[in-house]
Amino acid sequence: MVVVRACRVLRFPGRLTPSDLEAAAEPVRVEIGEQALRGIRDCRAYVDEVVASGRPVYGATTGYGSLVGYHPRPDPAEQSQGLVDFLATGQGEALPPAVVRAMLLARTWSLAQGRSGVPPSVVSALVDALATPLAPVVPEYGSVGASGDLTPLAHAVAALMGRGEMFVGATRLPASVALERAGLAPLTLAGRDGLALVNGTSLTSAAAGLAGARALRSVAAGLALSALLAEVLGAGHEFTSERLLRAAGHRGGIDAAGYLRERLRGATPSGRRPLQEPYSLRCVPQLAGAVLGAARQATEVVTTDLNGVSDNPLFFPGEGEVVHGGNFFSQPVAFAADLLSIVLTQLANLAERQLDLLMDPHRSNGLPASLAAEPGRQHGLTGVQITATAIVVAMRRAVTPAAMQSIPTNQHNQDVVPLGTQAALSAYEQARKLRWVQGSLAVALRQAVHLGGREPGSAAGSELLARLAERVDPVDPDRPLDVDVRRAAGVLDELPTAPLAG
Incomplete structure (x- = not known):
């Protein structure tokens, strides 16, 4: 089992600082306030309502990027999974675990503001990962800093889903094994979850x-x-x-x-x-x-x-x-x-x-x-x-x-x-x-x-x-x-x- 040491507590809403990013090199406990959780739930319900109405929503009723003019897969979960799959193409040495964990914290802070349409379970998955010593293995190269840090975040999301690899301290393990040892269930995606997780500048701002x-x-x-x-x-x-x-x-x-x-x-x-x-x-x-x-x-x-x-x-x-x-x-x-x-x-x-x-x-x-x-x-x-x-x-x-x-x-x-x-x-x-x-x-x-x-x-x-x-x-x-x-x-x-x- 992965042993979790005593950790710093970060509360949302609250102002995230570079000092907090440094603290995230070790396990941190992120506490999301009840009002913020309500905002996350309300936003997800609104997204479902808008998509059901037939109103065009990028990444939910359309393809991604230059393929925006094409129809997506009928199953939103498969559409999210496909996004993570085609973006997990990074190359180069693995980023330092401290940088990757800071990236996950930055992404948590953005999603917790209730403007991305993810359910509370997605935010909770990031929070749970940060409370452990785990760090997804993320290659250095793959982002041009536009449309977010798509490729690095896709590798991180894939690891949280049990695919790819993770660091536990200096040890590199299959992600599925690392999650099991930490007592974490693999992340599941639905709706526009995949896009919301990768479509931000979280690696850039974290580093x-x-x-x-x-x-x-x-x-x-x-x-x-x-x-x-x-x-x-x-x-x-x-x-x-x-x-x-x-x-x-x-x-x-x-x-x-x-x-x-x-x-x-x-x-x-x-x-x-x-x-x-x-x-x-x-x-x-x-x-x-x-x-x-x-x-x-x-x-x-x-x-x-x-x-x-x-x-x-x-x-x-x-x-x-x-x-x-x-x-x-x-x-x-x-x-x-x-x-x-x-x-x-x-x-x-x-x-x-x-x-x-x-x-x-x-x-x-x-x-x-x-x-x-x-x-x-x-x-x-x-x-x-x-x-x-x-x-x-x-x-x-x-x-x-x-x-x-x-x-x-x-x-x-x-x-x-x-x-x-x-x-x-x-x-x-x-x-x-x-x-x-x-x-x-x-x-x-x-x-x-x-x-x-x-x-x-x-x-x-x-x-x-x-x-x-x-x-x-x-x-x-x-x-x-x-x-x-x-x-x-x-x-x-x-x-x-x-x-x-x-």
Whole structure:
């Protein structure tokens, strides 16, 4: 049997946040309020009434996509099943289970708003799955972010029906076996259930939401590392001046400088550094502040999307309306996700240059070259720097915007597409890579102090250095450091972000 641990409770109606998406990596309990359940039931009854009247309803009385002018199968259940079948064509590596579970949570939130015409049993099936550790196996490629994330969601729906595969932790099992072990009955479809389940941008908004949450932690990590770098080098703190940043006027920069000042409280400059530091230190409030502002803006767009209804058509029983349109088109999130990819890459540029500053004895107040305990006999963090550089280059290459890479498909039914899914998954991947670059800088700072760099005088810097020292030993003699970089990244994940949430 699948063991379910204690889980977070999410209540609908309520505002879904990127933090909730992260929580869904583990079992979560979603509670749907009675009024919302009534709305779901009423909408389903209205859909049945409209279809019975002979009124045309896309996907219920018609074929799908470019075949809208053709008649559907007489049996609505077979029509729904056929939709899942012909869309389950994804290719590539399986998406991380945390992303897939976040996608299911986002789809639950959309359907629970009672505009899609599914019965409560469909919403309950998603809720029940989220309360377990299960995650459908969903291939990476298949969506252009228009008409919803059709193919990824079709694979997820198929798994909930007992077809395909599911992850239970790191184990990959036939979906039927995983459902049985979790005590879940396979999902059954009727009416337009299949279309309602796949016709939304839930993967796009979920992946972008996870990237947005990660971006906030990355800003906190970048600022904390910059403050520690200033202490290790003995740099002055003038670059964090509140008056300076308020004169510029950008809220992100003001908040970033405030975060730096708080972390530098108690620190004392050495007086031995140049009047003006390199931009990789002097301009941190401006750079990280711009990242912070952009991340906040992008996350606001994504959060709006998470709490909207993504489907077509939408049903409004109280007004007696069926409205056909394009609420499956992921353009807002596509732009937001591309912005996240860009700003995350600039944080990686900053961390890599700060790492280089520490490695160069001519700019580091005489720290040993390459942070080696015995330069020449040992090579310190040479390999770490080369790998960090390679990761930054990979991030730069991946940052090409996706949101305007439109290409027609589906016999020109989808003649302009936003490619939001690829934009969102790229942002999610950029966030993952940035952790490694910032982890590399963290290892370098720990090594710099070991080799004679100034001990931090601030409480925040001392605490961060102590936590790094607990997980990363000094490099003397040389040893493989791949695991150390990931351990250091884990320390950075634990830094406080509340002052930056905005």
